[in-house]
Amino acid sequence: MLEAFVSQHTDLDIDFDFDTYLSYRRGRLEESLTRYFSQGEPALLWEAMAYSVLSAGKRLRAMLVFAAAEAVYKDCPLKASASGLDAIDAVMPLAAAIEMIHAMSLIHDDLPCLDNDDLRRGKPTNHKVYGEAMALLAGDGLLMLATESLIERTDRRVDRQNLLDVTRAMAHATGPSGMVGGQVKDMQFTGAEDSKFDIATVESIHAGKTGALIRFALWAPAKLLGASAEKCESLARLGEIIGLAFQITDDLLDVTGDATTLGKTPGKDEATQKATWVRAIGVDGARAKLKEMEAEGQNLIEQNSLDNATAPILRSLLSYSIHRDK
Amino acid sequence: MLEAFVSQHTDLDIDFDFDTYLSYRRGRLEESLTRYFSQGEPALLWEAMAYSVLSAGKRLRAMLVFAAAEAVYKDCPLKASASGLDAIDAVMPLAAAIEMIHAMSLIHDDLPCLDNDDLRRGKPTNHKVYGEAMALLAGDGLLMLATESLIERTDRRVDRQNLLDVTRAMAHATGPSGMVGGQVKDMQFTGAEDSKFDIATVESIHAGKTGALIRFALWAPAKLLGASAEKCESLARLGEIIGLAFQITDDLLDVTGDATTLGKTPGKDEATQKATWVRAIGVDGARAKLKEMEAEGQNLIEQNSLDNATAPILRSLLSYSIHRDK
Numbered sequence: 181m182l183e184a185f186v187s188q189h190t191d192l193d194i195d196f197d198f199d200t201y202l203s204y205r206r207g208r209l210e211e212s213l214t215r216y217f218s219q220g221e222p223a224l225l226w227e228a229m230a231y232s233v234l235s236a237g238k239r240l241r242a243m244l245v246f247a248a249a250e251a252v253y254k255d256c257p258l259k260a261s262a263s264g265l266d267a268i269d270a271v272m273p274l275a276a277a278i279e280m281i282h283a284m285s286l287i288h289d290d291l292p293c294l295d296n297d298d299l300r301r302g303k304p305t306n307h308k309v310y311g312e313a314m315a316l317l318a319g320d321g322l323l324m325l326a327t328e329s330l331i332e333r334t335d336r337r338v339d340r341q342n343l344l345d346v347t348r349a350m351a352h353a354t355g356p357s358g359m360v361g362g363q364v365k366d367m368q369f370t371g372a373e374d375s376k377f378d379i380a381t382v383e384s385i386h387a388g389k390t391g392a393l394i395r396f397a398l399w400a401p402a403k404l405l406g407a408s409a410e411k412c413e414s415l416a417r418l419g420e421i422i423g424l425a426f427q428i429t430d431d432l433l434d435v436t437g438d439a440t441t442l443g444k445t446p447g448k449d450e451a452t453q454k455a456t457w458v459r460a461i462g463v464d465g466a467r468a469k470l471k472e473m474e475a476e477g478q479n480l481i482e483q484n485s486l487d488n489a490t491a492p493i494l495r496s497l498l499s500y501s502i503h504r505d506k
Numbered sequence: 507m508l509e510a511f512v513s514q515h516t517d518l519d520i521d522f523d524f525d526t527y528l529s530y531r532r533g534r535l536e537e538s539l540t541r542y543f544s545q546g547e548p549a550l551l552w553e554a555m556a557y558s559v560l561s562a563g564k565r566l567r568a569m570l571v572f573a574a575a576e577a578v579y580k581d582c583p584l585k586a587s588a589s590g591l592d593a594i595d596a597v598m599p600l601a602a603a604i605e606m607i608h609a610m611s612l613i614h615d616d617l618p619c620l621d622n623d624d625l626r627r628g629k630p631t632n633h634k635v636y637g638e639a640m641a642l643l644a645g646d647g648l649l650m651l652a653t654e655s656l657i658e659r660t661d662r663r664v665d666r667q668n669l670l671d672v673t674r675a676m677a678h679a680t681g682p683s684g685m686v687g688g689q690v691k692d693m694q695f696t697g698a699e700d701s702k703f704d705i706a707t708v709e710s711i712h713a714g715k716t717g718a719l720i721r722f723a724l725w726a727p728a729k730l731l732g733a734s735a736e737k738c739e740s741l742a743r744l745g746e747i748i749g750l751a752f753q754i755t756d757d758l759l760d761v762t763g764d765a766t767t768l769g770k771t772p773g774k775d776e777a778t779q780k781a782t783w784v785r786a787i788g789v790d791g792a793r794a795k796l797k798e799m800e801a802e803g804q805n806l807i808e809q810n811s812l813d814n815a816t817a818p819i820l821r822s823l824l825s826y827s828i829h830r831d832k
């Protein structure tokens with residue numbers, strides 16, 4: 181039954197089930213990552229990288245990559261040219277690369293000199309298992325493998341300039357103007373009094389720390405597949421919305437969430453005096469902002485026909501990023 | 507006079523002076539790096555990155571990039587097409603990117619969890635000035651900027667597939683199969699008894715830790731400029747020779763060098779029980795190996811006409827990597 185769904189998924193002519201969709205997509209991603217990380221020298225370094233990359237997470241970023249690819253595939257030049265390039269195959273190396281970068285950011289964030297966390301998804305953090313030096317180098321290694329594997333594994337039929345643009349944008353989203361820059365700002369404002377930061381500060385921290393990579397995850401597949409500039413821009417904006425919504429929800433869950441469902445103790449932001457949406461505009465303010473984001477996102481999807489009527493993948497992902505309880 | 511040298515350098519029809527050559531090339535590189543690192547947000551992150559990238563070093567890797575570009579420029583397609591692309595301009599973003607990666611490797615190596623060094627080139631190390639968290643993130647940022655700036659700043663007339671190949675090879679030379687992998691091996695063998703490692707171990711550590719990026723520095727300009735596969739391969743092999751020779755010389759200087767000339771205290775390898783050439787094959791063995799490397803390198807340069815008779819740039823760089831006293 182899953183196979184039937186799968187073989188037909190690009191035509192989207194069957195009843196859409198979001199959970200089945202996610203579970204199948206995750207399966208293909210894990211398969212690709214497991215194969216890539218199954219070998220390599222020095223063995224202990226590869227083991228340390230695999231430890232973090234392969235530990236199951238939501239895989240939100242990869243799911244966004246697949247959803248964007250399906251959103252533009254129906255009228256993208258690569259399909260029209262009948263080259264036979266499957267949308268998901270075309271963006272699999274991209275999805276894997278984004279997950280490597282995400283894993284790397286968790287490894288370095290967990291280090292004693294940053295968040296000093298011992299547990300991640302219920303397992304000991306990378307440096308707790310492999311030591312600080314190896315965790316540092318595993319993160320560095322993953323950053324480079326993301327770039328290398330993206331270029332090496334992306335199908336030759338993908339336009340060369342588009343692949344260059346995507347590789348460059350991935351570095352931009354990850355570096356000082358994106359993830360790394362957001363992490364620095366987060367660090368600078370952690371422990372600051374409420375009066376020291378405002379909405380603009382919180383928005384700028386998260387636009388970098390989590391937003392840039394999520395925005396990239398939706399924009400890049402469209403660019404790789406040669407979609408129109410307009411489609412690329414709509415997806416980038418949707419990425420900004422989902423990134424923000426995801427973060428606001430995170431901040432809310434830290435205040436209103438349930439420890440058992442969350443799988444971690446809430447209240448950590450308050451204890452560490454993080455610059456959060458809740459501290460900036462309160463619980464009600466954050467909820468109102470979420471409603472606003474959700475409406476803008478739904479509009480964007482409808483107006484740009486980013487979803488097929490029978491398979492509302494992007495709508496479901498937007499919804500999920502807001503209405504999840506963990 | 508320097509200007510006269512400069513305006514004519516690609517024709518190489520004046521008396522060649524190696525020091526003048528190096529000083530002019532370094533000047534153009536520093537100018538390019540200083541401009542690139544003069545702005546950016548978050549300001550403190552950019553300051554931390556600039557602190558390490560702009561602190562003067564030998565700039566060996568960038569010098570190799572320029573030398574290789576000049577070695578192949580005379581008969582490369584880009585010159586033949588009369589596009590007016592200057593060899594040095596074409597590889598300046600590459601030279602800058604390699605220096606960013608080198609700076610990043612020093613920042614992370616100096617961290618307490620690795621070498622725990624307080625001084626680098628007579629100045630406090632990055633984490634001593636900016637703290638461990640910022641130093642960690644400055645290194646991550648530099649890795650991403652290297653990729654981003656290489657793609658963004660390389661002239662549009664450079665073939666797109668060649669630029670992709672070079673970007674991929676840079677990540678490969680820096681990642682688990684290159685620099686990062688070598689660092690891991692170095693860490694694993696530091697403190698090991700002499701009987702625990704042999705020449706193959708030492709060679710494999712250094713081929714990764716310093717050799718891969720030096721090899722890349724000579725191969726990549728040839729690839730970018732569209733040189734023949736044969737020229738690219740000769741330069742790559744010369745890179746391996748120079749990388750090895752440079753490292754053997756380093757190991758020898760740590761035993762036989764003079765503290766005043768070196769600018770640092772020799773004997774550190776012995777004290778920390780590093781896996782070095784001297785420990786593997788002794789001072790005489792290391793000297794003999796150097797002689798061998800030098801002869802092979804000179805042969806390679808001659809047989810492949812990699813130097814102009816009046817401007818033996820590569821021969822001088824090979825010589826320098828061996829006969830330096832610091």
